[in-house]
Amino acid sequence: MKLSIIIPCFNEEKTIEQVVNKVLKFKTLEKEILIIDDCSVDNSREIIKKISNLNTSVKCFFQDKNLGKGSAIRKGFEVATGDILLIQDADLEYDPSDYDKLILPFLEADADVVYGSRFLGGKYVRLHFFWHYVANKILTLITNIVTNLNIVKVDSDKIEEGGVKYTKNKKRKKSKKTRRKKSKR
Numbered sequence: 001m002k003l004s005i006i007i008p009c010f011n012e013e014k015t016i017e018q019v020v021n022k023v024l025k026f027k028t029l030e031k032e033i034l035i036i037d038d039c040s041v042d043n044s045r046e047i048i049k050k051i052s053n054l055n056t057s058v059k060c061f062f063q064d065k066n067l068g069k070g071s072a073i074r075k076g077f078e079v080a081t082g083d084i085l086l087i088q089d090a091d092l093e094y095d096p097s098d099y100d101k102l103i104l105p106f107l108e109a110d111a112d113v114v115y116g117s118r119f120l121g122g123k124y125v126r127l128h129f130f131w132h133y134v135a136n137k138i139l140t141l142i143t144n145i146v147t148n149l150n151i152v153k154v155d156s157d158k159i160e161e162g163g164v165k166y167t168k169n170k171k172r173k174k175s176k177k178t179r180r181k182k183s184k185r
Contacts (some may be wrong), residue, residue, distance in 0.1 A: 001030040003103065006081030008072035012090035013043040016115075020051050020058060022096040023088060029103065033058045034079060036072040039065050 005023055007017055016035070023033055035048050045062060052060040061075055073087060075098065084106055088094055126164035145150055 001029055002010065003029045003084040003099075004076070004080035005031055005033045005088050006076030006080060006083045006085060007033065007035045007088045007090050008038060008042060008069045008076065009044055009048065009090040010038040010066065010069070010072075011037055011042045011044060013040075013047055013118075015091050015092050016044055016047055017051060019090055019092050019096070020055075022092075024055065024057070026096055026099050027038065028100055029084075031057060032080070032082060034076045035060045036075045037062045038067060038069065038072045039063050065176060075169045 003026075005026075007016075007019065007023075012019075019032060020035070023031075033055070035052070037045055037048055037060065039062070039088065048062075050062045052058045059079070063072065063075065069141060076087070077085060084103060086102065089095065102114055105114050141149060143149075
């Protein structure tokens with residue numbers, strides 16, 4: 001599996017070399033580094049050319065006029081040859097040491113898309129379709145009503161996969177049910 005790291009760049013002469021050096025330290029997957037310069041007017045172009053000449057995994061592309069970050073990212077998508085595409089800002093807003101966490105859902109859970117978050121900690125969270133979410137909420141509510149327990153989540157995926165198991169040999173206490181007397185008509 002190959003990783004394409006797209007770095008859109010505009011006037012980042014102070015950080016572009018530092019970010020590329022950090023990205024080069026990532027060794028988990030084969031990688032290509034694609035720097036798309038969006039018509040920088042500082043020394044970014046010269047620095048990018050120097051970096052590209054020193055590292056065969058770094059390819060550089062220069063836009064003739066400033067078209068914005070979105071355009072630079074689209075250009076990166078067009079030229080990328082990797083199986084996974086990752087966008088790395090040239091100003092070190094994102095830390096390349098987090099790449100392993102970002103690619104983990106691709107490797108473990110066959111994810112189509114992964115979004116990083118500064119606010120969520122821990123392991124990745126798999127998202128489901130809206131109606132899947134609603135069905136899980138209803139299933140949990142019904143389970144809580146029937147069992148008189150406060151279960152936080154019953155995941156229909158686990159039920160479908162046979163992940164919810166119980167022992168048939170256990171005797172359950174039967175609740176006393178009150179019966180209404182049939183009235184004579």
